Amino acid sequence: MLFHTWPFAVFLALYLTVHLAVPAGWRLGVMIVGSAVFYGYWNWAYAPLPLLLCGATHLLTLWVAAAPDARWRLRLGVVLLLLPLIFFKYTHFLLTGLLAPLLRGLGLTPPATDVSILLPLGISFITFTLIAYLVDVARRRSPAAPLSRLAGYVLFFPHLIAGPILRPHELIPQLGQGLAVTAAALRPAVLVFCLGLVKKVVIADNLALLVNPVYADPASATAASSLLAYYAFAGQIYCDFSGYTDMAIGLALLFGVRLPVNFNHPYAAQSVGDFWRRWHITLSHWFRDYVFFPLGSRRASPLTLARNIVITMTLSGLWHGAGWTFLLFGLVNGLATLPEIWTKRRHPARGWRRAIRIVLTFHLLLLTFILFRAPDLDTAVGLFRALLGGNGWGDLPSLVAHMPFECLLVPFYLAAHAWDDHRRLAGWARGAGGPVVIALAALAVLLAASLGPETTAQFIYFDF
Template identity: 35%
Template sequence: MLFNSFDFAIFLPIVFIGYWFLFNKTLKIQNLFILVSSYFFYGCWDWRFLSLILFSTIVDYLIGIGLSRKENITKRKLLLWISILMNLGFLGFFKYYNFFLHNFITAFSFFGKEISANSLDIILPVGISFYTFQTLSYTIDVYKRKLEPIKDFIAFSAFVSFFPQLVAGPIERATNLLPQFQKNRIFKNDLAIDGVKQILWGLFKKVVIADNCAFFCNEIFNNSSSYNGSTLVLGAIFFSFQIYGDFSGYSDIAIGVAKLFGFKLMKNFLYPYFSRDIAEFWRRWHISLTTWFRDYLYIPLGGSRASKGVIVRNVLIVFLVSGFWHGANWTFLFWGGLNGLLFLPLIIQKKNRKYTNDISNSFYFLPSFKEFFSILSTFALVTLCWVFFRAESLTHAFQYLNGIFSDTLFEPPLITFKLGLLVLLIFYMITIEWFGRFSEHPLKNLVKNRNIMFKISFYSLILILTIWFSGKQQDFIYFQF
């Protein structure tokens, strides 16, 4: 069930009414209703994989109980490793089995030895990369004694399968979300209204920006050899806004829907394309994943409190693993490694936290020339990296970049009315996000002090554009991860 589908438009009000008016007698009944609703939501995609979520839930629940009863460090480590191997084992099988098999066969063929092995027709369960990391955060935090293990199986199951963020995040920490299932929730009108605003903005970014960018991006990338360099640049830029509108749009909808039910999820995007260097970009992009790798991989490896050689190793490991997390393709590994190489000079020179303040805080209307140049150059580097993320193969990516940096780069790009309209819509989105960048999402406070007619006109335009462009439903990009 897609957030941008008619089915979800029916599902959400029904669950909302049931949650607040029919099944609100006790906390356990309310959590049970959320659990059943979440399983129905996921089952609409493929009910067979509900057993996978249930199995993962049961195992990590029991391991959490077991950790609370064990003081022996060896036995505690054993329980932790059972959870890690079980969760990553399922993830590895469904996501990477055929990748490793294919490369294993290719490696032996390179040395003149032929191996016969059949790949499996494996369906990748939607959201497995997300809920796997979410349950892992629980067992790791319980092991580290940062969190008391939960005894309420219904609450824990609802935490694992919470439908707003089940299939594409944010990847919630157990320390943040799980306690919210253990206390009574009261309907707050202000929180619900803010949730609706965030849902509207998320739908706008997905339906109006991402889906329209996808139309041109797919055409240009799939036929890249037929276009000149300037048109290929447009294709790369459109993909940058496609993946941003698609994924941050999903996150906004997920966070907004959670607010309707009295939950507060963590921020997943904080205007990343206004970043002034790569380090700032990665603090603002897919925050739930980058902080997960920071806390559960980078810091345990030694973090930045080590020799420069160890720091280089740690950074590259994290970025390579992050790239591989996105998919079983060498393009993702290369994309992750390339971002790591761009990040390294900043962390080695201890300039990776140069920009931790609000973006252009002293320039409400326009950034300074220096900041504008930094934002533009960072966006250009990120966009070039996205070419590897979007390309079908490394060969395709290098061919695409070769086409960009050819003598056709300064030829006029292919311009159509629809393309020009899309550029205007992107500029409209950038403008709203720039002036609303001081809030969690731009619609939160942007027109707070305006008169009622201005507010109605402002929200109506966004709603009309979203409805106008809501044609064919397109999957969210991160569903494949």
């Protein structure tokens, strides 16, 4: 059930009807049930999974808290929470990508591994949200919550599928405030949601039409079409994921809940490390706090610090997907972060130096995005070859002839990037009149209906 489709509009209308009709004390329970229905719409067989994981986390939290020295229990609890994720997401890769080549290298015949496991929607986000709860409660950063609040914290449907990845203190206290739907919250909620709608449908889905054919057949891609896909994917993935985040934040605002910022003008980054402090901020903070810091102090030796950064970024790459392309994506980004760390060049440059850093960082990141987008290493290699002119520039005239519509997307993209911080837009909407917000919302819907492609694509991060 995608936020920008009619099934979700029907679900939201029905849900709001029930939510507004019940007493305030019942709304958390209604939210849990409604979120379970929202999740189950994708695959009813997996509908109980988030609830089961919440119950397991609740029991693990009690078990960890019962020990005077809970360190080993906490480590075991984290491992146990990771097991479902490893099973669903990494079984195929472990068997075919690691075990089979290892056995062949030893001269042995690998067993038949026709493993096809359907990945539960949002399993990576759910798992990391639960680990954050277990660790923060065990370390007394957050108080333990009743099972109902824990379930609400995880299943709250605006962030359930693709984040932002929340900490307990960022949502659980807000669940006790009645989840009230107020007229004052309606204007910012609608406007932030509509910004995400335009990002996704008008920009990301149209750019996907330029990207997908090239990655589907890189052997036939020319340098011109590959270069176009190289740049188009930067806009697609940003507007796709930040568009989802905007819609999630807007929906949360409708219930009086404020979710954290997840993007901060990422393509204005002056280094790779700066980029990851601006892109998918809640995931970067998760890896910083629960992987990087436990590995050792930032005051460690340069080699130890480099090791910790590379490990953290490589694991972050694998979080995005089970495959060699994602592993290399994380590894390359980790290595590219090291110069900034070793030279301690964290202060932003100004003037022409700033412009040069931004341009270089942007193009380096786009090269790593090829690994992110390619379904396998052969496709990635094919795209790199095509970018180097392997198939010539023969279709350049025809591509230029079809570019006017794509050029119209540029101002939309620049405006979307400029309004990256939803708090500014929400603050403006609170002071705007109702007719102004209604007109802007109608314009957003009209743009999505008229400029969006005939078929809309699933959010990219739903795969993670």
